[in-house]
Amino acid sequence: xxxxxxxxxxxxxxxxxxxxxxxVRKLVVEPRTTLLDALREELGLTxxxxxxxxxxxxxxxxxxxxxxxLSCMTLAAMQGGKQITTIEGLEHDGRLHAVQxxxxxxxxxxxxxxxxxxxxxxxxxxxxxxxxxxxxATVDVGKAFTVADLSKPEIRERMSGNLCRCSCYPNxxxxxxxxxxxx
Amino acid sequence: xxxxxxxISRTDGSLKVTGRARYTGDIRVSGAVHAALVQxxxxxxxxxxxxxxxxxxxxVLGVFSxxxxxxxxxxxxxxxxLHPHGQGYLPLQDDKIHYAGQPIAxxxxxxxxxxxxxxxxxxxxxxxxxxxxxxxxxxxxxxxxPQFLWPVASSVGDxxxxxxxxxxxxxxxxxxxxxxxxxxxxxxxxxxxxADGSLTLYDxxxxxxxxxxxxxxxxxxxxxKITIMCEFLGxxxxxxxxxxxxxxxxxxxxxxxRRPVRLQLTRAQMYSMVGHQAATIQTIALGADNGGKLTGIxxxxxxxxxxxxxxxEYAALSSRSLxxxxxxxxxxxxxxxxxRNTPTAMRSPHEALGHFxxxxxxxxxxxxxxxxxxxxxxxxxxxxxxxSGRPFSTRAMRKCLIEGAARFGWESRSPTPxxxxxxxxxxxxxxxxxxxxxxxxxxxxxxxxNGDGSALVETGSHDLGTGTYTVMRQVAADTLGVxxxxxxxxxxxxxxxxxxxxxxxxxxxxxxxxxxxAAESARDKAIRLALTGRDAPFTRGQGADIRVAEGTxxxxxxxxxxxxGDLLARNGLPNLVAExxxxxxxxxxxxxxxFSFSAVFAEVRVDPELGIVRLxxxxxxxxxxxxxxPKTARSQAIGGIIWGVGQVLLxxxxxxxxxxxxxxxNYSGYLVPTNADIPELxxxxxxDFDEEASPLGAxxxxxxxxxxxxxxxxxxxxxxxxxxxxxxxxxxxxxx
Ligand code: FES
Ligand code: FES
Numbered sequence: 001x002x003x004x005x006x007x008x009x010x011x012x013x014x015x016x017x018x019x020x021x022x023x024v025r026k027l028v029v030e031p032r033t034t035l036l037d038a039l040r041e042e043l044g045l046t047x048x049x050x051x052x053x054x055x056x057x058x059x060x061x062x063x064x065x066x067x068x069x070l071s072c073m074t075l076a077a078m079q080g081g082k083q084i085t086t087i088e089g090l091e092h093d094g095r096l097h098a099v100q101x102x103x104x105x106x107x108x109x110x111x112x113x114x115x116x117x118x119x120x121x122x123x124x125x126x127x128x129x130x131x132x133x134x135x136x137a138t139v140d141v142g143k144a145f146t147v148a149d150l151s152k153p154e155i156r157e158r159m160s161g162n163l164c165r166c167s168c169y170p171n172x173x174x175x176x177x178x179x180x181x182x183x
Numbered sequence: 184x185x186x187x188x189x190x191i192s193r194t195d196g197s198l199k200v201t202g203r204a205r206y207t208g209d210i211r212v213s214g215a216v217h218a219a220l221v222q223x224x225x226x227x228x229x230x231x232x233x234x235x236x237x238x239x240x241x242x243v244l245g246v247f248s249x250x251x252x253x254x255x256x257x258x259x260x261x262x263x264x265l266h267p268h269g270q271g272y273l274p275l276q277d278d279k280i281h282y283a284g285q286p287i288a289x290x291x292x293x294x295x296x297x298x299x300x301x302x303x304x305x306x307x308x309x310x311x312x313x314x315x316x317x318x319x320x321x322x323x324x325x326x327x328x329p330q331f332l333w334p335v336a337s338s339v340g341d342x343x344x345x346x347x348x349x350x351x352x353x354x355x356x357x358x359x360x361x362x363x364x365x366x367x368x369x370x371x372x373x374x375x376x377x378a379d380g381s382l383t384l385y386d387x388x389x390x391x392x393x394x395x396x397x398x399x400x401x402x403x404x405x406x407x408k409i410t411i412m413c414e415f416l417g418x419x420x421x422x423x424x425x426x427x428x429x430x431x432x433x434x435x436x437x438x439x440x441r442r443p444v445r446l447q448l449t450r451a452q453m454y455s456m457v458g459h460q461a462a463t464i465q466t467i468a469l470g471a472d473n474g475g476k477l478t479g480i481x482x483x484x485x486x487x488x489x490x491x492x493x494x495x496e497y498a499a500l501s502s503r504s505l506x507x508x509x510x511x512x513x514x515x516x517x518x519x520x521x522x523r524n525t526p527t528a529m530r531s532p533h534e535a536l537g538h539f540x541x542x543x544x545x546x547x548x549x550x551x552x553x554x555x556x557x558x559x560x561x562x563x564x565x566x567x568x569x570x571s572g573r574p575f576s577t578r579a580m581r582k583c584l585i586e587g588a589a590r591f592g593w594e595s596r597s598p599t600p601x602x603x604x605x606x607x608x609x610x611x612x613x614x615x616x617x618x619x620x621x622x623x624x625x626x627x628x629x630x631x632x633n634g635d636g637s638a639l640v641e642t643g644s645h646d647l648g649t650g651t652y653t654v655m656r657q658v659a660a661d662t663l664g665v666x667x668x669x670x671x672x673x674x675x676x677x678x679x680x681x682x683x684x685x686x687x688x689x690x691x692x693x694x695x696x697x698x699x700x701a702a703e704s705a706r707d708k709a710i711r712l713a714l715t716g717r718d719a720p721f722t723r724g725q726g727a728d729i730r731v732a733e734g735t736x737x738x739x740x741x742x743x744x745x746x747x748g749d750l751l752a753r754n755g756l757p758n759l760v761a762e763x764x765x766x767x768x769x770x771x772x773x774x775x776x777x778f779s780f781s782a783v784f785a786e787v788r789v790d791p792e793l794g795i796v797r798l799x800x801x802x803x804x805x806x807x808x809x810x811x812x813p814k815t816a817r818s819q820a821i822g823g824i825i826w827g828v829g830q831v832l833l834x835x836x837x838x839x840x841x842x843x844x845x846x847x848x849n850y851s852g853y854l855v856p857t858n859a860d861i862p863e864l865x866x867x868x869x870x871d872f873d874e875e876a877s878p879l880g881a882x883x884x885x886x887x888x889x890x891x892x893x894x895x896x897x898x899x900x901x902x903x904x905x906x907x908x909x910x911x912x913x914x915x916x917x918x919x
Contacts, residue, residue, distance in 0.1 A: 032296060041295070046209035047202015049417075051367045052450045056850035059367055087202035096200065104196035107818045111648030112199030113367040113417030119200060137859075160857040163850060165367045165418050166648045167825030168818060169861040 014077045020045070021089025029076045035069075036060045038076035039086060047087040047116045051163075058162030061117040061124075062086050068124035087116035090123065099123050099179040108175035110166035118162045122176045125158045126150070126183050150180045186657040186667045190814035194653045194672070195415070195646065204415045207387045208371040208447050215373060215443040216244055218436050219298035220429070220452065221288035221305050223280045226314035226522040226843030230278040230287060230307060237304035243292040244440045246305070249275045252289075253435055255401045262331060264624075264684060266396035269425035269458050270525040272491040273401065274432055280309065281490050282524045283844030284455025286428055291436050291444060314522035314843030317361075317462055317487035325485045325517035328493040335495065336515040337503055339569060342468075345479025345510015349470025353547045357467065357540035358910040359498075361487075361836040361845070362460040364529050365855060368417020369450060370457055372433040375443035381408040386430055389419040390684035391643050391677050397426045402434060414675040419647040420826075421528030424686045427457045451848040458527025459836060459845075461486040463498045465540040470510065475554040475562045477508035482541060488518040492525045501537035504778060505618045506545075507565035522843045528686060530826055531886035534619055535893065539831075539911060542615035542894035546901065555598065556898070557588050560616050560782070568776035576775035576875035577882075579806035580616065583782035586869050587804030588614070591784035600905035609789045610799070613899030614782060617891035621777035621882055622689040623767040626697035627680035630659060630705040632759045636734040636748040638663055640672045640702070644694040645685040648822075649885055650815030654691060655698045657811055658879065662702035664731025665747070680762060688779070688883025691811060693765065696878045700763035706731055708759050713745055716754045720745045765878075775875045779882040780806040783824075785895040789903040794918035796832055796900055800862050806870035807887060809880035813868065820866045820888040827892020829856045835912050 016027050020043060029038050036053070039045045039062070048071060051059035055073040062071045063085040090097040099122045102108070109115040129147045137157035138145060155176045156169070164172065198204040235246045252275040258268040274286045288305050292298035315321055328335060346352060373385040382404055388394050391411045399406040416423060433446040448456050463486045470479040482502035488494045499514035549556040564580050567573070588594070596612045597603055603610040628642035640659045646652045652672045660667040673679060682694045710729050713736050714721050720743055721729060721736075728739040737744035751758065770777050786799040801824055810816045833854040837846045847853045872880030893911060900918070901907045908917050 030296065037295075040209075044211065045202075046205065046211075049206075049367070050208070050447075051369065051417075052850050054450070054849060054851075056450075057367065087200075091201060096197070100197075100200040103200050104192050107193065107814050109193075109196075109199055109648070110650070110815075110818055110822060111366075111368065111416060111418040112195070112204050113206060113648075115199050116202045156859045156861070160859040163367065163855060163857060165365055165420070165855060166818075167822040167829075167856065167861075169825060169856070169858045170821055170864055171818060172858065 016077050016080045018079045018082055018084055020084045021086060027076060031075065031077050033076045034072050035074045035076045035079060036071040039071060045086050045088055049113055049116055051113065058121060059114050059117040061120040061162065063120060063124060066127065068121050087120060090119070097123065098182050102175040102179040106171045106175040106178060108172045109168055114162060114164045118164065118172055121159060121162050122179065125155065125176060126180045129180065147180055147183060150177065152177060186660040187811050189812065191653060191657060191667060191812055193650060193815065194656055206368055206415045206417050207373065207385045207413060210373060210385050212373055212375060212443045215445050216291055216293050216440065217295040217298045218289050218291045218433055218444050218446040219302040220286045221302050222452065222455065223283060223285040223287050225280055225309050225311050226283035227312040228280045228310045230280065231310045232308045233288065234306040235288065238290055238301040241301040241304060243290050243298065243301045244442065245291040245436065246288065247275060247436065248288045249277055255431065256403055259400050265393060266400055267390065267393045267425040268397050269427040269527055270492065274428035282455065282522050283842065284524065286432065286456065289432055289436060291440050316838055316840055316843050317519055317521050318840065321519050321521060322464055322485050325519045328495050328516065328518045331493060331495045333497055333500060337570060338511065338513045340511020342479040342481045342511040342513035345508060346468050346470030346481060349478045350473045351471045351548065351551050353469040353544050353551060355467055355544060355547065355909060357465045357543060359463045359536045359539055360911055361462045361838065362529060362830065362834045363454055363836050363853060364420045364422035365853060366418030366420060366422060369448045369453060370423065370427065370429060371447035372430045373443060373445045374434040374437040376438050382434060384409065384411045384434065386411055386413055387416060387423050388413050389416065389424040389645055389647055389686055391675065392681045393684055394426050395677050398434065401431060411677045412675060413645060416645055416647045419685065420530040421532060421686055422457055424528060424684050429456050450850065454836065454845045454848040455524050458525055460529035461494065461496045461526035463496050463536045465498050467540050467544040469544050469548050471548055471552060473552060475548065475552045475559045477506055477563050479510040480508045480512045483515045485517045485519060487521045487523060489523050489525050490520045493518060494526045496526065496536055497533040498537035498540065500533045501618060502541050503570035504568050504776065505541065506563040507569050512569055531889045534890045535827065535830060538615065538617050538891045539893040539897065542891055543897055543909065546613065546898040547907065556614050557584050557593060560584055571776050573774065573776040576777045577806065577808065577871055577873040578780055579869050579871065580780045582869040583780055583804040583806055584616065586867060587782045587784055587802055590865060590867060591802040593784060600902055605788065609791055609903040610786065611789065611899045611903030612784065612786050613895045613902055614784045615891035615894035615898060616782045617780065617887065619779040619883055619887040619890055620687065621770055621779060621876055622687040623770045624683035624689055624693045625766045626682040626694045627762065627764050628697035628701040629680050629760060629762045630701040632663065632705050632709060632747050634748055634751045634757055636665065636746060637669045637671065638665055640670060640698055641679045642674060642682050642694055642698060643677060643679040644674050644682040644690055646674055647685055649690060649819060650812060651690055653815055654695065654811045658695055658698050659702045662699055663706050665734045669734065688886040691881045692877035692879065692883065695881060697763050697765040699878055700765055701761050704761035704763055705759055708761055709747060709750060710736060712754055713750055718753055773875065777876045777882065779884065779887045781887055781891065783891050783895045785899045787896060787899040787903060789900065789918065791904065794915035796913055798828055798862055798896065802865045803888060804867040804869050805884065805887060807868065807884035808870045808873040808876050808882035810868045811879065811881060816868065816884055817866045819885045821864045823885060823888025824864050824892050825856050825861055826889040828860065830911065831893035831896045832912055
């Protein structure tokens with residue numbers, strides 16, 4: 001399915017084609033429109049949340065080309081041809097992603113407002129570990145990092161860009177550890 | 184198997200992990216337009232002139248200021264939970280400026296960016312007055328406020344005489360800073376008017392019915408013409424319990440432009456458009472005998488309020504009922520009128536501030552008497568509420584202290600400060616106890632048993648992340664004798680049976696009781712039908728022997744049974760509906776004093792060179808009565824503990840002393856705990872069924888868990904460093 005949405009509002013607008021959750025979407029946005037606003041307001045993908053709109057909380061985390069990005073800190077007009085995944089695109093064949101299931105099992109949320117961002121970050125954390133990326137909590141950066149090294153201190157460090165004011169942190173760590181182990 | 188007491192996963196879990204749960208700001212209403220606000224850059228004075236012409240020419244739908252916004256009715260007095268305004272001073276009604284960040288103009292445009300940009304074109308000239316801020320000078324002029332929630336002062340016995348005659352005395356001043364809730368979800372409102380003058384509102388609220396009453400009164404709209412919805416709330420913590428100016432502005436804007444209007448606060452606007460926790464300066468005097476038994480407690484607190492409201496932080500409340508004192512207990516509260524927006528309840532209002540002072544002072548007393556802090560608290564435990572003279576309904580304080588201490592391993596602690604080390608770090612342990620107010624409020628609910636054996640629970644309560652959808656399902660499932668999966672729960676809409684505000688940790692005990700009663704009534708209707716209806720399987724007189732389980736009514740010791748579905752079909756009924764009206768006597772009028780209790784234990788690690796305090800581990804033992812869902816209850820507890828970690832180590836809204844405005848208005852300036860700040864947390868529930876508190880046996884939990892984290896950690900910091908920090912937060916410079 002493809003569609004053209006977005007309307008001129010007097011200012012200059014830019015056409016941009018992005019692939020969101022596997023579908024090509026044709027956007028027409030103002031140059032100043034953030035990816036977050038484009039997702040929420042133009043494409044109706046409201047799972048991605050706006051909590052600070054200035055890169056401080058992680059609630060707006062999405063994946064661009066497989067990497068986690070704060071969508072409030074990047075412009076929609078820069079995403080031409082990119083593959084974007086949002087929380088709405090994590091399920092496969094109607095089945096929850098392992099991280100989503102682990103968040104339910106370990107009660108990794110209360111109000112749920114930070115949860116989309118937490119889960120998008122968590123999915124990326126596991127991929128980053130698999131790719132051998134160390135973190136500030138890695139004891140021996142000389143040694144190749146593997147997903148088995150994703151200890152609780154590692155998860156805490158890697159998930160600290162995502163604030164949760166309900167403060168579900170220990171449960172989030174348990175959920176990520178569980179999902180990492182199963183991955 | 185009983186559903187109550189099971190650690191059932193949240194029923195709204197799949198909606199929340201897939202992004203499908205729709206919060207207020209996610210709801211799209213066709214034709215909706217956007218409002219943006221202009222806020223005062225000064226804290227005191229008046230608007231000398233305001234030029235909106237450039238904004239009006241920017242292709243917008245409307246520009247509003249005090250000059251053209253319709254007048255509102257004054258907020259009702261006295262303040263009440265039944266029609267609660269967040270702030271008594273209403274927006275865009277006159278040219279006065281009472282606080283920095285006060286809304287002074289609003290632009291409505293078809294796109295948000297457009298509205299925000301046009302708002303920047305509005306030119307304001309002010310007559311500037313010097314703002315009054317809360318500081319050492321102005322606190323000297325503190326006044327006695329009128330009563331707000333509880334009596335402002337209290338006195339039992341003669342506290343001063345008891346203290347004067349004591350062998351050991353403590354007299355100290357403690358301070359807590361201004362703080363902001365900073366829920367992840369910004370406050371938002373979408374307002375729409377129908378042609379017939381009815382108003383529909385999607386609003387971030389913890390109190391649908393209070394909001395409806397207040398809006399009706401202030402805007403002169405009949406209550407029955409207002410519908411408010413909030414199915415999911417992205418955190419409340421008290422900050423979304425009352426009606427704040429932006430909601431009223433969105434409603435009036437929608438009326439003026441004849442379109443639905445969306446207004447969502449920015450993170451920075453949340454520092455002045457809605458409430459915050461007011462700072463306190465508290466003095467405590469304790470007297471005790473050499474055995475640590477208290478002979479007197481005097482606890483006084485001063486907090487700031489805006490020039491137009493008399494909000495009180497009841498910080499000294501805690502001292503009225505936590506410990507016995509043979510001579511007497513006296514408390515008092517004063518306020519200082521300053522240029523700021525109105526403070527409000529923030530987890531945990533009153534108690535979390537007062538306990539920091541009282542339970543720090545108790546630790547000072549433990550050192551002064553040489554008595555172990557746990558022992559000191561056991562010595563001063565009481566079965567009777569010192570304030571009201573009534574016996575406590577249940578008070579598992581002893582259990583909290585003893586079982587918590589055992590779990591923590593308190594006995595291996597060396598009491599001398601700076602005596603425990605791990606490498607270059609000082610390791611230490613601290614404890615504190617707590618008491619939390621129990622609220623009893625009326626609530627209504629409706630339960631429907633359907634022909635397919637499913638059930639529907641409807642009540643106008645809220646799920647702020649507290650698990651209301653889940654626990655109400657458990658209560659109804661057990662009462663009706665159906666599987667939890669068969670029960671659907673609807674919340675968050677004023678068209679449902681009215682419930683109370685979801686504040687004060689009151690939802691389980693009160694809204695929960697209304698669901699219990701409605702489910703009992705529906706079940707009893709079914710039983711009556713099975714006794715007296717068409718082809719009744721049971722006979723009159725067997726009513727008391729009928730059991731419900733797995734969706735089936737069964738006569739005890741027999742094979743005679745009928746499912747709900749068959750019963751309804753046999754009687755040609757589509758469903759059975761029952762309503763309940765839970766209407767308890769207010770707590771202070773009952774025969775027993777009802778409170779929740781806990782004792783908490785913290786181990787911290789202090790870097791003596793850098794002054795950095797890290798929490799190593801934490802044990803909390805809680806008496807919150809019967810626990811309905813240990814999984815969601817544990818989550819509330821860890822949330823409360825971490826909330827307390829923020830209070831004691833990080834959080835502080837700083838005010839510029841000259842400009843009178845909050846300075847750190849975002850997450851990079853206002854620090855909240857992150858994942859890396861938090862270790863494993865160990866939670867124990869030690870309470871028993873409390874029949875006075877609620878027919879469900881439950882007492883409040885959510886707020887309780889955030890109360891005594893600060894003194895426990897502050898006491899541990901003293902144990903580590905020998906430094907007693909009496910002014911929160913315990914930031915590094917205070918330890919260097
Ligand atoms: S909304 Fe993007 S980081 Fe907070
Ligand atoms: S679950 Fe509420 S903010 Fe994280």
